[in-house]
Amino acid sequence: MRVSQEIEITPAKVIINGEPVAVKEKGEKMLVELYRQYANDYPKFFKMDTLCRLGFIASEILLREEQVEAVILANRSASIKNDTDYLSTITGENYYPSPALFVYTLPNIVTGEIAIRHHIQGETSFYILEDEQQLEQIIKSTITRHPSPILAGWCECSGPDTFNAKLQIIWNN
């Protein structure tokens, strides 16, 4: 396996291929800052939940120059932040379930949004795992099926300012 590009995003820092990137904002606002800097042509970004924004913008940055055949992501908390937000719309007397929030109550929408944006027609999977080591085993078994590179990594979000992503473009040679 060979990693050609990687990105790490936490609420306070962004590192692209080992180089820290200067950002003014922190947390959720930083994801918007990154969107404006690296994409800014996909208004649907603003409808996404935090987890989806995180995976989307990380993939935007990595896929500027390379194409991939598959997207394999994983995390520990599934879509818990958005699930909680959605729950608040169906709890108590103010029962107004939000369709826009409901859409993001499955974490695999992240891989779907990335695939739609980049016309990726191969495998897309989002695993819920205990830790990143388990993901490594999945990536190893997945990469053997793909002659072209894949986008894979950890994409975790448990709150508006509690998230981390580490995505890589991985080749099978």
Next chain:
Amino acid sequence: MEQLIEQLKSQIIEALNFEDMTPADIDTDAPLFGEGLGLDSIDALELIMLMDREYGIKLADPKAGKAIFQSVRTMAEYIQANRTK
């Protein structure tokens, strides 16, 4: 009516999370779906929830939605005629 239209535009922006948009950016008579604002089916559901939540209007006939959601003006006219709050 004009006041309702402006209020509705603000509510649409908030409900649909159009962060970069102001009420002035929305053409009162432009199509909400397809061209114009380019809304999708999830957005349509949000607009239905908005009418219920803010104006006490429950859309019983889904077929009526096509005419109601033609533009902000048609929405406002329907709200003015049918609001319960």
